[in-house]
Amino acid sequence: xxxxxxxxxxxxxxxxxxxxxxxxxxxxxxxxxxxxxxxxxxxxxxxxxxxxxxxxxxxxxxxxxxxxxxxxxxxxxxxxxxxxxxxxxxxxxxxxxxxxxxxxxxxxxxxxxxxxxxxxxxxxxxxxxxxxxxxxxxxxxxxxxxxxxxxxxxxxxxxxxxxxxxxxxxxxxxxxxxxxxxxxxxxxxxxxxxxxxxxxxxxxxxxxxxxxxxxxxxxxxxxxxxxxxxxxxxxxxxxxxxxxxxxxxxxxxxxxxxxxxxxxxxxxxxxxxxxxxxxxxxxxxxxxxxxxxxxxxxxxxxxxxxxxxxx
Amino acid sequence: xxxxxxxxxxxxxxxxxxxxxxxxxxxxxxxxxxxxxxxxxxxxxxxxxxxxxxxxxxxxxxxxxxxxxxxxxxxxxxxxxxxxxxxxxxxxxxxxxxxxxxxxxxxxxxxxxxxxxxxxxxxxxxxxxxxxxxxxxxxxxxxxxxxxxxxxxxxxxxxxxxxxxxxxxxxxxxxxxxxxxxxxxxxxxxxxxxxxxxxxxxxxxxxxxxxxxxxxxxxxxxxxxxxxxxxxxxxxxxxxxxxxxxxxxxxxxxxxxxxxxxxxxxxxxxxxxxxxxxxxxxxxx
Numbered sequence: 001x002x003x004x005x006x007x008x009x010x011x012x013x014x015x016x017x018x019x020x021x022x023x024x025x026x027x028x029x030x031x032x033x034x035x036x037x038x039x040x041x042x043x044x045x046x047x048x049x050x051x052x053x054x055x056x057x058x059x060x061x062x063x064x065x066x067x068x069x070x071x072x073x074x075x076x077x078x079x080x081x082x083x084x085x086x087x088x089x090x091x092x093x094x095x096x097x098x099x100x101x102x103x104x105x106x107x108x109x110x111x112x113x114x115x116x117x118x119x120x121x122x123x124x125x126x127x128x129x130x131x132x133x134x135x136x137x138x139x140x141x142x143x144x145x146x147x148x149x150x151x152x153x154x155x156x157x158x159x160x161x162x163x164x165x166x167x168x169x170x171x172x173x174x175x176x177x178x179x180x181x182x183x184x185x186x187x188x189x190x191x192x193x194x195x196x197x198x199x200x201x202x203x204x205x206x207x208x209x210x211x212x213x214x215x216x217x218x219x220x221x222x223x224x225x226x227x228x229x230x231x232x233x234x235x236x237x238x239x240x241x242x243x244x245x246x247x248x249x250x251x252x253x254x255x256x257x258x259x260x261x262x263x264x265x266x267x268x269x270x271x272x273x274x275x276x277x278x279x280x281x282x283x284x285x286x287x288x289x290x291x292x293x294x295x296x297x298x299x300x301x302x303x304x305x306x307x308x309x310x311x
Numbered sequence: 312x313x314x315x316x317x318x319x320x321x322x323x324x325x326x327x328x329x330x331x332x333x334x335x336x337x338x339x340x341x342x343x344x345x346x347x348x349x350x351x352x353x354x355x356x357x358x359x360x361x362x363x364x365x366x367x368x369x370x371x372x373x374x375x376x377x378x379x380x381x382x383x384x385x386x387x388x389x390x391x392x393x394x395x396x397x398x399x400x401x402x403x404x405x406x407x408x409x410x411x412x413x414x415x416x417x418x419x420x421x422x423x424x425x426x427x428x429x430x431x432x433x434x435x436x437x438x439x440x441x442x443x444x445x446x447x448x449x450x451x452x453x454x455x456x457x458x459x460x461x462x463x464x465x466x467x468x469x470x471x472x473x474x475x476x477x478x479x480x481x482x483x484x485x486x487x488x489x490x491x492x493x494x495x496x497x498x499x500x501x502x503x504x505x506x507x508x509x510x511x512x513x514x515x516x517x518x519x520x521x522x523x524x525x526x527x528x529x530x531x532x533x534x535x536x537x538x539x540x541x542x543x544x545x546x547x548x549x550x551x552x553x554x555x556x557x558x559x560x561x562x563x564x565x566x567x568x569x570x571x572x573x574x575x576x577x578x579x580x581x582x583x584x585x586x587x588x589x590x591x592x593x594x595x596x
Contacts, residue, residue: 016490027417029462035435036432125519206326208323238522285430292431296423
């Protein structure tokens with residue numbers, strides 16, 4: 001007994017099999033990511049070896065002549081995501097500012113629930129709504145007037161279409177809004193309340209407190225929230241597929257149809273025959289998942305760095 | 312000086328109203344999506360055939376989506392069986408002893424996996440299960456959905472378990488219980504409401520996913536309960552029927568969309584209620 005007490009702590013405790021089991025089970029999450037990347041790479045291998053690095057910069061997409069390039073899809077994905085972020089950022093920040101205020105918690109909880117429900121609505125429901133309700137409305141009230149008045153700007157020229165890059169970007173903006181506002185709200189809440197109180201005690205108005213104290217303190221986290229939202233936009237599939245118009249070209253105008261990485265896979269993969277065609281689509285998937293993984297990891301590290309400073 | 316102060320206050324008031332106005336704008340899409348889905352889906356849903364029959368060819372009335380409801384239930388059920396036990400054990404690990412470096416990596420991996428594009432997960436399940444077996448199947452759809460649900464289950468159950476005060480597990484250990492009994496018989500039951508709602512949120516998310524099922528479950532126009540065969544699902548019906556030019560099929564798509572939205576809203580709102588109650592109870596402990 002006394003002998004046992006003298007042993008170092010680690011040796012006295014029997015090995016905890018349950019904890020080892022739990023650690024082993026929790027490995028599934030990292031392993032899943034690894035497995036997805038490896039499996040997609042294996043699927044894409046014929047295209048990777050056939051096209052090489054030029055695949056990423058080639059502009060043609062011709063299943064008949066087996067001539068494939070990723071650039072139109074990369075352009076469509078990046079353009080829709082950044083336009084969506086530009087639309088969603090002011091609104092998302094305003095929501096986060098409102099939600100992060102102290103006081104009137106019941107009202108804020110209601111608004112917060114409403115915004116978070118936006119995240120719960122399935123992508124395909126956004127898709128059908130965007131296709132039948134939003135796209136015709138945007139076409140008549142935004143795309144047509146703007147493309148007629150500003151046709152001298154290449155990006156805003158006509159002819160406008162109901163299913164276009166712009167329509168897809170607007171749907172994406174709605175879909176990433178909850179991520180953006182929820183994460184920036186948490187980051188703003190993590191700003192020490194002493195900062196806010198000191199600013200108010202010095203006589204700063206509400207706006208001055210928010211703009212000059214809270215937002216600068218939460219800057220890195222808000223940037224992280226935006227990057228996280230960008231990652232969600234890059235990977236979004238179904239809603240975009242239904243409204244982007246599915247044309248594998250780099251359009252001159254944002255009111256023209258385009259294509260994204262995710263939506264070309266969704267549309268063409270089940271019909272792709274042969275070796276090279278499905279492999280090219282799988283390589284698009286590989287590009288997509290690698291980009292979103294990197295973007296998400298970066299964003300999460302940014303968000304965590306700010307919420308940790310609070311402790 | 313006084314004038315300057317008045318300008319400052321005015322600017323602040325304007326900014327407050329702008330922030331609240333933008334917040335109002337953020338809620339407009341929610342109202343529009345819910346309103347239009349209800350308005351356009353109700354005519355389809357109010358026919359009992361919608362829930363009783365399978366799809367019929369274009370032009371023949373009386374078609375329904377019962378096969379898709381069954382398909383969604385089976386695939387999501389199988390996915391839950393695969394992902395919820397694993398996710399809850401992962402959540403136990405993170406919630407009980409989640410301070411270490413490895414736990415941080417698991418957490419990061421789960422969060423990254425939440426943001427992974429669902430279409431890539433569909434491709435993964437296609438390559439792993441559809442290619443070797445040479446045909447689309449409900450099982451491959453279930454695996455894709457399970458990968459999607461797993462990180463959600465891990466993170467939500469971690470949150471619920473972290474709320475349980477350590478004094479509970481400490482008193483269990485002090486009484487000489489082995490760690491697995493403390494975790495599974497003491498901590499897990501105490502955290503059960505939160506863990507269950509987290510699992511339900513994951514189920515709701517999986518039920519609404521289309522992209523992972525496109526080349527796994529694939530869709531099926533006939534009644535099928537066998538998960539080794541291709542299976543339909545509600546989101547697949549919405550996706551395929553919405554893109555057809557036939558008004559009857561479009562109505563069916565709106566009806567299926569309404570069913571999905573109602574399901575998702577019910578789960579979300581009730582889970583919010585349970586979680587709030589759980590937080591209040593944890594505060595009392």
